[in-house]
Amino acid sequence: MSASRTVYELRCGECGKSYGNQPLSACQDCLAPLEVQYDLESVRGRFTRESVAKGPASIWRYKQLLPIPEGFEPDLPVGFTPLLKAKKLGKRIGANHLFVKNDAVCFPTLSFKDRVVAVALANAQAFGFTTVGCSSTGNLANSVAAQSARLGLNACILVPADLEPAKILNTLVYGARLVRIDGNYDHVNRLCTLIADEYNWGFVNVNLRPYYAEGSKTMGYEIAEQLGWKLPDNVVVPMAGGSLVRKIRKAFRELVTLGLVEDKPVRFFGAQATGCSPISHAVKQGWEHIEPQRPNTIARSLAIGNPADGPLAAKMIAETGGWAEDVSDVEVVSGIQELAETEGIFTETAGGVTTAVTAKLYAQGRIGADETTVICITGNGLKTTDALADRYDAGIAVKPRLAEFDTYIRGVDPALIGTAREEELEVAGGVQ
Amino acid sequence: MSVKVVLPTALARHTEGVKTITTEAKNLPDLLAEFDAKFPALSQNVKDEHGKLRRFINVYVNDEDIRFLGGDALAFEDGDEVMLIPSIAGGVL
Numbered sequence: 001m002s003a004s005r006t007v008y009e010l011r012c013g014e015c016g017k018s019y020g021n022q023p024l025s026a027c028q029d030c031l032a033p034l035e036v037q038y039d040l041e042s043v044r045g046r047f048t049r050e051s052v053a054k055g056p057a058s059i060w061r062y063k064q065l066l067p068i069p070e071g072f073e074p075d076l077p078v079g080f081t082p083l084l085k086a087k088k089l090g091k092r093i094g095a096n097h098l099f100v101k102n103d104a105v106c107f108p109t110l111s112f113k114d115r116v117v118a119v120a121l122a123n124a125q126a127f128g129f130t131t132v133g134c135s136s137t138g139n140l141a142n143s144v145a146a147q148s149a150r151l152g153l154n155a156c157i158l159v160p161a162d163l164e165p166a167k168i169l170n171t172l173v174y175g176a177r178l179v180r181i182d183g184n185y186d187h188v189n190r191l192c193t194l195i196a197d198e199y200n201w202g203f204v205n206v207n208l209r210p211y212y213a214e215g216s217k218t219m220g221y222e223i224a225e226q227l228g229w230k231l232p233d234n235v236v237v238p239m240a241g242g243s244l245v246r247k248i249r250k251a252f253r254e255l256v257t258l259g260l261v262e263d264k265p266v267r268f269f270g271a272q273a274t275g276c277s278p279i280s281h282a283v284k285q286g287w288e289h290i291e292p293q294r295p296n297t298i299a300r301s302l303a304i305g306n307p308a309d310g311p312l313a314a315k316m317i318a319e320t321g322g323w324a325e326d327v328s329d330v331e332v333v334s335g336i337q338e339l340a341e342t343e344g345i346f347t348e349t350a351g352g353v354t355t356a357v358t359a360k361l362y363a364q365g366r367i368g369a370d371e372t373t374v375i376c377i378t379g380n381g382l383k384t385t386d387a388l389a390d391r392y393d394a395g396i397a398v399k400p401r402l403a404e405f406d407t408y409i410r411g412v413d414p415a416l417i418g419t420a421r422e423e424e425l426e427v428a429g430g431v432q
Numbered sequence: 433m434s435v436k437v438v439l440p441t442a443l444a445r446h447t448e449g450v451k452t453i454t455t456e457a458k459n460l461p462d463l464l465a466e467f468d469a470k471f472p473a474l475s476q477n478v479k480d481e482h483g484k485l486r487r488f489i490n491v492y493v494n495d496e497d498i499r500f501l502g503g504d505a506l507a508f509e510d511g512d513e514v515m516l517i518p519s520i521a522g523g524v525l
Contacts, residue, residue: 026518028442029477030486031477031478031489031518032488186497187495193517194517197441292497292500306497308519
């Protein structure tokens with residue numbers, strides 16, 4: 001009988017010890033992270049471009065390469081977000097073949113975290129957990145709350161007390177138990193490690209972490225498929241814990257191994273905010289270790305001062321010939337505005353980081369103008385509107401009279417009137 | 433002088449379930465040397481083949497990462513609480 005999915009199990013990335021499949025994230029001998037390892041040969045010839053094309057328009061079209069339990073029936077249409085050619089942004093920063101992978105519109109909670117949570121919760125159910133949880137800087141909280149509501153699981157979510165109000169509301173609305181912790185993300189995360197030891201809960205990014213992290217691969221599969229089953233020259237990825245950048249590479253390598261894409265060198269670039277840049281600092285120094293930092297940035301979804309996958313991410317970026325950069329909070333806000341003004345995509349602060357870092361990489365000449373580059377936008381601007389609150393003036397309320405409007409618009413933006421008339425004339429001429 | 437060392441369940445497997453240890457260790461290297469003598473299984477678990485603390489272990493002194501406090505050079509003070517926690521829970525965007 002043909003396998004409907006790959007055979008997989010947990011294995012230690014350092015010492016290679018196997019652990020089968022269980023809710024466990026670290027090797028009991030050497031304490032290194034466990035990673036899901038696949039027997040790709042078990043789906044060779046069955047996971048093909050054609051088989052993928054027949055699948056649903058969601059991450060589940062790649063389910064043969066995801067660690068999901070036997071008998072799991074995918075429910076939510078998560079992922080398969082647009083990959084857009086970014087001509088206007090590209091023109092502004094000197095990039096001729098720039099693409100935006102837009103997870104600001106990921107279903108159901110508008111961030112790439114929906115991908116990882118979908119895979120984690122499939123496993124939580126299989127392991128028999130009735131309560132799930134996470135430590136989160138916001139997007140993960142939203143996604144765990146929403147997807148556990150749908151699946152009928154209890155959710156207990158721990159966040160830093162100073163999280164953006166929108167992210168708190170976007171968690172509470174689903175009926176999840178939210179606990180604000182008086183500390184930063186690293187404090188929250190440490191507490192979750194201890195809670196997971198004592199409570200029989202499925203913490204998506206603690207004891208379910210190896211499965212959870214595999215969900216990130218779907219972003220890589222989609223990029224390759226949406227480029228017409230080709231790999232890009234470069235990928236620019238925001239970094240918090242350092243997991244996503246590695247998993248996109250893992251996805252690309254699996255597609256090469258199974259013959260869905262041609263092998264080629266792909267360089268990976270990491271993006272951080274200067275106020276929390278332990279991984280970019282390590283890359284710049286040529287280190288394979290991380291020096292923790294105390295986060296101080298508006299990009300709170302990236303504010304992890306002691307990233308668990310940081311050392312591996314730094315090493316991997318260097319191996320691919322890539323680089324990592326970081327940008328100030330002022331540049332983060334400009335990045336958000338630039339992406340919105342050029343491509344009509346409103347991203348959160350993390351996306352501002354990624355956009356601004358991309359511009360910097362082109363300006364530095366680290367990425368060539370004619371190379372194909374994909375930037376990963378991982379979250380939605382509606383969740384971090386406070387970052388822009390003082391940037392715009394909505395203007396006075398104008399009375400609903402043409403004369404009043406005319407006076408007003410001539411006062412604030414006379415050029416707009418000229419443009420409107422010209423366009424009108426052109427359209428009229430065209431009709432004739 | 434007395435310092436309290438707190439171990440999570442994952443590490444208490446190597447101390448026959450003991451989760452709190454009282455010590456007079458002066459600093460982190462001193463504490464690890466004490467593990468060698470009193471809890472050899474724990475010592476083997478938290479140290480690599482070169483006798484250094486594994487990079488997947490974080491040490492906190494009174495809730496602060498020891499790397500912010502001077503690392504090995506930090507002198508423990510009477511009443512300090514030292515926690516050893518595996519680092520693998522991190523990484524959320």
